[in-house]
Amino acid sequence: MKLSSTTFGTSLFTLATASLLASGMALAEGKTYKIGAAVYGLKGQFMQNWVRELKQHPAVKDGRVQITVFDGNYDALTQNNQIETMVTQRYDAIIFVPIDTKAGVGAVARAQENDIPVIASNTKVASASVPYVGNDDVEGGRLQAQAMVDKLQGKGNVVIIQGPIGQSAQIDREKGEMEVLKKNPGIKVIEMKTANWSRAEALSLTEDWLNAHPNGGISGIIAQNDDMALGALQAVKSRGLSPSDVPVTSIDGMPDAIQAAKKGNITTFLQDAQAQSQGALDVALRTLAGKDYKPQSVIWERYAQDVKWGDGTDKLYILPWVPVTNANADALYQQVAGSK
Template identity: 75%
Template sequence: MKLRKLLVCMLAASTLMAGAVEAKTYKIGAAVYGLKGQFMQAWVKSIKEHPAVKDGTVQITVFDGNYDANTQNNQIETMITQHYDAIIFVPIDTKASVGAVRHAMAEDIPVVASNTKVASDKVVYVGNDDVEGGRLQAAALAKQIGGKGNVVIIQGPIGQSAQIDREKGELEVLAKNPGIKIIEKKTANWDRAQALSLTEDWLNAHPKQIAGIVSQNDDMALGALQALKSHGVSPKDVPITSIDGMPDAIKAAQAGEITTFLQDAQAQSQGALDVTLAKLIGDSYKPRSVIWQRYGNQVKWADGKAASYILPWVPVTPQNADALYKQVTGG
């Protein structure tokens, strides 16, 4: 009888232990470069809506890097000290945080980059090909201005992979159009107000001389659009091309005021979380975000083991604007 009771107790204990393993909550940090812009706000909103976060499998903590590489490095060190299970990283600078990332990985804390890249081939990247994005927006602008005229480029934060790669694609295409001349190029740090001020300065410095504007993200494009309007300049006369596909920009594109290309914030953040969970749980993990069905023909899951997951750019057109607006707003 005593042996039977002992066996029952052991069985009950093992069942409880198995349940505890299955019910493990993973503490994951999402270190993003900054939260002022629409895109990163959408990225954060989407990761919090991942099924694994909603059902408690993942406890996600978002760290606002405030557009500063040193701040992000300190946040990564904090996550190491506090024994986070994994880090999803959206770096402000592609090189500045390599050391902190190396330290995390040395402590067996997986790091997955999303939206922007870390300068390390050991960090999986989930996001878009920004060189191709730059090509797309530059080609659109060149077509709209007939391959000739003066253009200006509003850059993202200098040193961030998105700024570097988008500009590489932009310059590659513009160089093939000898009738196009770049007369100004300066950062507005993904910020709408800074882009408004910058564009106003350029319009004053080059009255009636700017044929088109390349903006490396939507918030800055919308600032440039506001500057054009305040100067009585029609965006049909000075076209603006951009990247992100955020709600305000989709509406502006629908009105014919800018040209933009969607990068899917939900796919970037939720895809990165699925890849992170595959690293933590192993081969048994199956991706839970809807984005793998959305891009199933273009982005293969590969059991969460691919070196990178490159998402497609989606041109925003009058035909798909309403559907994309609903997708990015959840409405």
């Protein structure tokens, strides 16, 4: 067969194009993804664990993902500015743990307009277009409130220590708490105020409340996270009271709280920081790498009965709450404090 110069030129062009495409595919396979994690703040134990576990994801450990963590310092404007920075610097994806469910919507939209996928983890963004990997905080609120109802046998005065006002975890946990408490009219909520997930703020707040309601005026304390529960517990003990006098219920399942629960000092429910952070990174990588991406975190096996990967494009990946009991406390402690 004789090739014309035009055909031959076309053949060379096709071969050259194929070679470039193959090279591009090889580069894509060897690509290092630059992913930012914008977290609301790093003072508390839970987010410290969340970040630690994110950095233990197999794709981070083998160098395929370069993670940069941005500390939002509990301020929505700071978080928005950090997302703008990631957009300007052309990050490949953003994992977002917002301090305020609504305040970050505009910054997230700008990231998406620039083809930078955003995955919410632990707390939600008020946007249906943002996938979420985390727990159902309404259910978490129900669990901790029901635990208090059971402790008090349906009668008494309780106080509620809230998370940062406007964060989805605060909003949803409170919704769940109120659902349960409204069904138990023998329990009255006599105080409710934020301590911003802070152990120190909760300690001070609880001391003030114990002064304002002396002589058994407070029957129980519902704290919307473990750090605040531990601050409240410290205030109770410093007053010469025992956890049986003023029970404390919480959620998070952090190492210190697991130890306290094992001693019977608080009641708590684990939300898995590893599953939230590593699960969000798997979803981000699926968005970037395409349908052939297989999730790499162990968490998909751990919660295989509760959370299905599917094809990695779902909008909600809801993780289960795990009650901390005497029977599982040691194993959960090793999982939370010892996973490397």
